[in-house]
Amino acid sequence: MKFQTKALDVLETTSHFLKSGAVESTPAWYTVVGANPPFKNQIKVPTFNYQKVAKEQESFLDTDKESKAKKSTKRFQYNANTGFYKTRITKGNSVETDVYKPIKLKFLQDELRNLFYYQHPWELADGKILVEGNSVVDYEKLDWSSIIQLNKKLDGESVVQRTLYILKDNKKQVKQNPSIEKISLEKAYNQARFEYYQIKMAREAEVQVAQEEATFSGAVFKPSSIEVGFEKESQVLSKWKEDALAETKRIEALRSGNSAGPEAGESEGALDDVFDDIPEAQEESK
Amino acid sequence: MLRSLQIGTKSSRSVLNSIASQRSLHTVPKIETIDELKDTGLKGLYSAKGLESAWYSRAQSYVNNLNKESTDGVAGGSLEDIISTFYKEPIKRSLYENASLLYNTKFALECLAPINTFNSSEEVALPPKATVKDLLAGPVLNRNSAISNVPTNNNLKDWLVDSFGSIVEFKTLLLNSAMAIKGDGFAWLVVEKLVRRADVYETMFVLNTYNCGQPNSNASKYLDDLKLFHHTKEQENKLKDPEAKLAYEEEQKKKNKLEYSFQNTLIETVDEAKSIHHATKRQFVPILAIDASPKAYLHDYGVFGKKQYLERVWESIDWDKIAARLPQRSEKLQL
Secondary structure (H helix, E strand, O other), rough: OOOOOHEEEEEEEHHHHHHOOOOOOOOOOOOHHOOOOOOOOOOOOOOOOHHHHHHHHHHHHHOOOHHHHOOOOOOEEEEOOOEEEEOOOOOOOOHHHHOOOOOOOOOOHHHHHHHHHHHHHHHHOOOOOOOOOOOOOOOHHHOOOOOOOOOOOOHHHHHHHHHHHHHHHHHHHHHHHOOOOOOOOOHHHHHHHHHHHHHHHHHHHHHHHHHHHHHHHHHHOOOOHHHHHHHHHHHHHHHHHHHHHHHHHHHHHHHOOOOOOOOOOOOHHHHHHHHHHOOOHHHOOO | HHHHHHHHHHHHHHHHHHHHHHOOOOOOOOHHHHHHOOOOOOOOOOHHHHHHHHHHHHHHHHHHHOOOOOHHOOOOOOHHHHHHHHOOOOHHHHHHHHHHHHHHHHHHHEOOOOOOOOOOHHHHHOOOOOHHHHOOOOOOOOOOOOOOOOOOHHHHHHHHHHHOOOOHHHHHHHHHHHHOOOOOOOEEEEEEEEEOOOOEEEEEEEEEEEEEOOOOOHHHHHHHHHHHHHHHHHHHHHHHHHHHHHHHHHHHHHHHHHHOOOOOOOOOOOHHHHHHHHHEEEEEEEEEEEOOOHHHHHHHHHHHHHHHHHHHHHHOOOHHHHHHHOHHHHHHHOO
């Protein structure tokens, strides 16, 4: 099927209708779409990955033959004997299509975040607000000289940003005073992590003590939402178990083929049970 | 409720009489180690003025209140006597409160000594008063250097390590619990005393008391008793009416039927844990107390200076005195 682009011409069509009088009043979206017209060219134009090629070309700058040979790629094959590069496209080194693939984005933040949540999987259970609005905080713009932030909840992200700050700050300090020890990524991460632990411990104590202090002053706390939920769930489960047992009994009875009615002895007993429940019948029997 | 009050007064009447006979006016208790430093202040922790407001003026007001309350010749004797006698007396509550506060504050100050671990005089000087910004300051980590002023007594050290894992963990727990107290209160290190054939001292705990609470007679006991009283009365009322009794029993049956009930799980609620705690015969022997009330640090450290104050208190703890208070440690029963 041909690529359909008719829907994208909605603005032009409506203008035409308006002019001819087929549509009387301008629709509400008219000016908005006019200001932000839809993108019509749906064909993706591959962009050349200059970064990748430039990185491969780094070997040109090396003076050492060995390192040149080491860095030689499929596209730029270095011949150590002749000292020449083979850049002509032959069957062996045809132009790779990945030159036109988008660059894979790699960030140190992602690696740190993955590491932290791999080491502390339960931190993922900590609630997080995902609503976006005007108050969205750009974490990188905050001052991470302290891991505690006024408008940012303490979580794994804090550790990531704090680690980056420690590295950056250390780099700055070393530049000013070379005698200062350089901090490795691991050390910076560990420092941020231990700061995180310290505050977590303090806050845990704070929550417990606040509750205790309030209780000692006469506060009574209602059952928590978890307890209420547990109780509700257990009621449903118990009911389900009762029903399931009854249903199983019924199915088993059907399967055993015992579809005949109750035997004579049984029916009498069953009737007695029924009579017990009726007050009038009890009086008569007396 | 009235009934319970009458019972309380009857049981303590004999004690009251004995105390009344030896009536004497209270004075500010003497703490030898602190009284020497009244003019200079406690080195590294309190200035002279800070010590005055943290102890002398405070103690004086507690003593004045005590004397005011005991005009009828009721409360003489030691602070411990007053505390144990009036602990459950709502009418003489202020007697208990003042005696308890005085006792706790004194106990906390007795644990302290001038700081010796600091080398230079700059370190000994009180830190500059913290500001609002310090609330957002992150923790200072010095993992390479060990914490200073750790107990030297081997018995105490081992006991602490056995109970809390390590001295660092103990310090973190103690200071965090003291830091978390919002109003008046004390953070204590206590040894649990189990009353069996012989008294057993096995484990140490960190414990908080609030306002005028005592490690063994917390302010909550009164509330707990009140709760228990109401609870039993409710039960009695329920069982009086035959219809209500039937309904109650059915409810209980239903409750027991719920296999997945929260109550049937092994998890204890706080109330259950508390009732178990009250049922077991155990007491706490206080070893160390930290005064976490704002009155103790406001003068020298300011409104936001509690953290710095607590760090200084840790440096000032006189571990020899603490070790001297330890009871004989019982050997752990090997099963």
